[in-house]
Amino acid sequence: MLHNLRKRISRRAAAVAAAALISGAATGAASAAEWTGTVGAQASDLTHTALAFLPNEFWIHAGDTIRFHFVTAELHTVSFLKPGQTRPPAFSNFGINGGVFIGCPGTNPDGSSVTNAACVTSDIGVAGRSYSVSFPNAGNFKLVCLVHVRMTGAIHVLPPSETLPHDQAFYDREAGAERTGLLSEANALNADGNAETVETSPNAVTAGLAVIRSNGGGSQTVALMRFFGEKTFVRVGDTVEWTNRATPVAHTVTFGTEPFNDMPPSPGVTLDEDGARHAVLSSPNESVNSGFIGVLGQETIGAPEAPLDITRFRVTFTAPGVFNYVCALHDDLGMKGTVIVRP
Ligand SMILES: [Cu+2]
Incomplete structure (x- = not known):
């Protein structure tokens, strides 16, 4: 069970959040913007889970930062593999004590720069924690979660001379709409699953x-963990x-x-x-x-x-x-x- 890992991480998250509050006062570069996004979504019934970056596409300027907030009991990462890199498994083992996260290998500190020169990843994130990445150079970058395949996003980093197509309010609306869409899909899927259970063999689960x-x-994935x-x-x-x-x-x-x-x-x-x-x-x-x-x-x-x-x-x-x-x-x-x- 990854349960113990989840508990262990949330305790550590409290300490990280306190440290972030203190250091927050010192930041504030003139023109660089900090954008925000969310990682994952869940219903009150935790078996209904969206494995998704919300939203999963941003257009930002070189020099900008995106901060991703983890909000679910399900574990995720914010990761950018080096182009051509073979995707590693999330953990070296998946067991009773939670398992050991492999990462890039290793993890990168909050605020790390994403370029095509190296892999950058957060540690395993759970509710209450956040992770930010900055993009010093123009280019297009693929965002992935190392725990879940088919959970991806795109970050388009434009030169500062270009006009950005959207503001943060747009991305907040996008995130809300995607979250609602994914979780209502979960409800529909749940109803289908229940109906099929009645129709198929009593020995089939x-x-x-x-x-x-x-x-x-x-891609974004809706999963019913039941x-x-x-x-x-x-x-x-x-x-x-x-x-x-x-x-x-x-x-x-x-x-x-x-x-x-x-x-x-x-x-x-x-x-x-x-x-x-x-x-x-x-x-x-x-x-x-x-x-x-x-x-x-x-x-x-x-x-x-x-x-x-x-x-x-x-x-x-x-x-x-x-x-x-x-x-x-x-x-x-x-x-x-x-x-x-x-x-
Ligand atoms: Cu399962």
Whole structure:
């Protein structure tokens, strides 16, 4: 669970915010502007999450700064990889103690300059924290979150002689409209997921849903971090099947004790003929982890072909009982379920 990491970071954020207040008085260059944006959005039900920069496109002047505010329980970064750089995984491990953030590798201090010469990234950001980057040179820069693929933005940096097309009020309106659009999409998706759960097999569970929306700045993702059919009733000998339909968000199905690293499947998890992972559970006291399931390696021109993604996990239950499970990545957002196995 990334829960512990989230808690640990929010405590540190309070200290950073206090330091920022003190140093804020000393800033104020003559012509350079500071723009603001938001990272992520969430509904009161935390399972409804927008993985998006809001807005995800800015036109600014060389010398300007953009400050991004983190507002969600879900973790994000503000990052600019060096052009051509291979995208690193977010963490060296994803486990019970949260995992170690890799970054560029490493992170850059608040106020760092973005150029094409080097990668620049914030640390993992959570609600209450912010991160600013400045752009000394004209050019076009791709903004990414290292935790979520398909969460991108564009920063167009113009020479000071050019007139900017928009003011901050425009970007605030854009952010509001995108936030509203993404979260209402989450509601629609939730209704679809609930309806489909009723129609499909009682042994089938949808492990997350998501939709990617694209605009001129890049892509924004709406994700539902929940299991549709979170209570499943089966008989001894039955098999339950989980399918991640949340392109491009990884999830796990984890029974019992969470492993040190959630990414690989537990030893003993086998592959069915159709490529799905499969485990057998004979007691609610046993632990098993599906490993990451999801569609992560999408088609990209110029990149080596990625293998077929594993989107399904099956568990055969050989004894009665109440088997609770979580998504190890999103349990603190409410992604949990139960299989009740009757004799
Ligand atoms: Cu999840």
